[in-house]
Amino acid sequence: MSVAGYPFWRVVPGNRQSEYILPVTLPATAGHEGAPHVMGGVALAAAIDAMQLDSELPLLWANIQFLSPTQHAEELVVACEACGGGQAVAQYAGELSVNGRPTHRVSAALGAREPAEQQLFAQMPELPGPEASTPVELDYGAQGNLTDQIEYRVALEDNSRGIHAIWTRSRAGFALDAGWIAIISDFFLGAHPRSRGGSSLDATLRFVQGAEPGWMLSVTELAAFDRGVVHGSARHFAEDGRLLAISSQSGVLPRIARGDLIA
Structure with missing residues (x-):
């Protein structure tokens, strides 16, 4: 196991105004040995980092569409622009690309x-804490990739109701900021045996x-499987019960569910 000691989703300024670069390192990737791709949550985290740097403002919400693959990418280019807003809020748009190809x-x-x-209305459900939950070793590819960066424990798995609750924590001790939560929110497709191994279409945080830094509880509620696509949402809580974020996603179901292959 190899753990990154730096926030691997952080960007650096590019060559043009409002352009930022994510140098792609192994912790930012998932996939089989020899065919790594940038995990969608890492791409969203990089876009959030770029827009926060560009605007000098904190994130309220962000949505990302996944357009094309990122296998073997050495860097992601994030081009962003302010496209509206007022005195208190800035509206932003952005595009990520690999070698000039929009991704x-x-x-x-x-x-x-x-x-x-x-005022927080959403309450953390009563579930086993991280110490009483089931540890799971994630295996999404090469040693040292994204899954090595995360401690992962299952508090609830109710496949008949489409509810899945996990505790996660950064092995490196990263804070639960917008970027880290964006990364964890992209484990949405792991919430059900039928969706594991699918492909995300979009994600909203x-x-x-x-x-x-510490444990975070993510409670995913799937809403529907329809036309080969899964829809659902999640709420993310600090260990003391505070609501941190809400996320949602749609994803294409695999032709053969990973759970069926295991069975």
Whole structure:
């Protein structure tokens, strides 16, 4: 096992205005040995990082569309632009590309209206804590890739209701910021045997607040399998019960479910 000691989704300025580069390293990838691809959640995290740097504002929400593969990419180029908004909130659009080929399209809003009193309506469900949950060793490809960066424990798996709850924690001790939560939210397709091994079409993250390093509970509720596609959403909580973010996703189901292959 190899653990990255740096936030592997962070971007650096590119050659043009409002252009940023994600150098692709092994922790940012998943896939079989010899055919790594940038995990969709990492691409979303990189886009969030670029837009926060460009706007100097905190994320409110972001949506990403997955357009084309990223196998063997050495870097992702994130081109972003402010395309609207007002005094408190900026609306952004962006495109990610590999060697000039578009791979992702992103929309986002950033900012805050102050003063504002926080009120959280969503409550963390009563589930086993991380110490009482079942550890699972993820295996999505080469040693040192994204799955080596995450501790993963299952608190609930109810396939008949489409509900799946996991505790996750960064092995390197990264904080639960918008980028890290975006990465974890992309494990959506792992919530059911029929969706494991599928391909994400899009992902949306609505960011409420961050938290210090530690365990995070992600509760995924699948809504439907229809026309070969799964739809669903998740809520993400700090260990003390605070709501951190809400995410949603649609994904194409595999032709043969990974769960069926295992069975």
